[in-house]
Amino acid sequence: MSRKVVRSSKYRHVFGQALKADQCYDDIRISQNTWDSNFCAVNPVFIAMIVEASGGGAFMVLPLSKCGRIDKAQPLVCGHTAVVLDIEWCPHNDHIIASGSEDCTVMIWEIPEGGLTRPLTDALVxxxxxxxxxxxxxxxxTVSQIGCDNVIIVWNVSTAEKVIVMDNVHTDTIYSVCWNHNGSRILTSCKDKKLRVIEPRKNTLIMEKEKPHEGSRPVRAIFLTDGKILTTGFGKMSERQVALWDT
Structure with a gap:
């Protein structure tokens, strides 16, 4: 009977030094949802975290300076009717954040100066x-638009109108989406084990790479500023991998 070889992590003897309690955010009930996305988003003013909430989905927004133990009565952003799966700050306005949810909607929120003093339930859009x-x-x-899910929709946020709908490119769940530096291309990684580069204005597939990593676990991919692609994933033996691709 053969024994499966499991490689030891090369980082098993590396230990980090935790910050002091008064420099941390403590007593926050981070979401236990297993969806593989970002539960935390930060910009130069605020930090936002998806949290456990009854009766729908919610996330917390705190000024970066508000460290230490967080009051259990801290106001939340709580307009979704189902679990919040992803949050992302607008790159053009530090007070605007978008949230995506299991309720099939994206909501755009404006966080007041200084943070929340009461629950925020009414989205801007x-x-x-x-x-x-x-x-x-x-x-x-470079433009205030947004896109999401395994059907990719590019939205004009200011008018709540769909600009582009891409519903015939991906055969399965999308694991990551990234715009290039000037917004002319979209890079995606998908459960069907393919990387795709899409030209959204023509709704056409520019290039495709099958199995950038051999492992079965999710692959993430981003554009670098020089046009190259950086991916993270796993090999056949479940070892972590990082790869750099020339498009």
Whole structure:
């Protein structure tokens, strides 16, 4: 009977030094949802975290300076009717944040100066167009638009209108979405084990790479500023991998 070889982590003897309690955010009930996306988002002013909440989905927004133990009565952003899966700050306005949820909507929120003093339930804009949960949000880097899920929709946030709908490119769940530096291309990684580069304005597939990593676990991919692609994933033996690709 053969024994399966499991490689030891090369980082098993590396230990970090935790900050002092008064420099940490403590006593926050982070979401236990297993959806593979960002539960935390930060910008130069605020930190936002998806949290456990009854009766729908919610996330917490704190000024970066508000460290230490967080009051259990801290106001939340709580307008979704189901679990929040992803949050992303607008790159053009530090007080605007988008949230995607299992309720199939994207909501755009404005956080007041200094943070929340009461629960925020009314979104600036609600984007309705997905028939399944919205698990990935990515702001356009140069224009205030947004896209998400395994049907990719590019929205004009200011008018709540769909600009582009890409519903025939991906055969399965999308694991990551990334715009390039000027917003002319979209890079995606998918459960079908393919990387895709898409030209959104023409709704066409520019290039495709099968199995950037051999392992079965999710692959993440981002554009670098020089146009190359950086991916993270796993090999056949479940070892972590990072790869750099020339498009």
């Amino acid at each position: 609600t984007l309705e167009g997905h028939s399944k949960r919205v698990g990935i949000i990515a702001w356009h880097p």
